[in-house]
Amino acid sequence: MALAFAAYAQGRLTEAEELFRVLAFDSARELGAEHLNTLAHLTNHANTLNALGRSAEAETQHLQVLVVRERLLGAEHAFTIQSRSNLAVALMAQGKFADAEKQYRVVLATRERTLGTTHFDTLLACYGLATSLQAQSKTDEAGKLATRAADGWDATVGPAHSASVRARTLLARIHSTE
CATH class of the missing domain: 1.25.40.10 (Tetratricopeptide repeat domain)
Incomplete structure (x- = not known):
């Protein structure tokens, strides 16, 4: 292995x-x-x-x-x-963004229940869902979720962590298409 x-x-x-x-x-x-x-x-x-x-x-x-x-x-x-x-x-x-969105919604809801709203993996689910929404031009919800992921990671692992940087980059892409 x-x-x-x-x-x-x-x-x-x-x-x-x-x-x-x-x-x-x-x-x-x-x-x-x-x-x-x-x-x-x-x-x-x-x-x-x-x-x-x-x-x-x-x-x-x-x-x-x-x-x-x-x-x-x-x-x-x-x-x-x-x-x-x-x-x-x-x-x-x-490119099956709507199908991915459905899966990410289940992942996010379950991780919020089982891990809490600020756990790294919960924030990862926020990020994943945000990417699927952004790909479908659902920018309002995508922006909120990307912000939640970025702010959560900034607070827990710091703004220089690769996850925080990825979330901020996604947020910038979302805002540039609005």
Whole structure:
């Protein structure tokens, strides 16, 4: 597994994709298709597919993992919510902004309930939802969510943190299109 992550981190995505695919296959064979380790390997494989621009394949795989995690762990489990967020990312990469928006709304609502409104991951859901809204020219709500993410990250991790900078950049893009 370390080799797959190393390949991914070094930008050797084709190699990482093959390694994650083998890990997922071997895990399914040895532990079962619905074992948490198998689902984690499938998630890593799907994320790599998305990074390679194979977003439709990533969407299918993320959806499969989401369905199993929701059934096994429940709708509000952190792994389930991360699967839903990963699905939204794959949808965004394909230009399916309205579908991504629906997923991000569920992620945000669940993270607000389970983690609170200022948790880093909740703010990440705000940011994701803002990007999907901005892509649909829904600038009023997108601006409010981007501001919430930027202000929240400024307060918790500082204005120089990459998340804060990304949120401020998104906010500037939103304001430039109004």
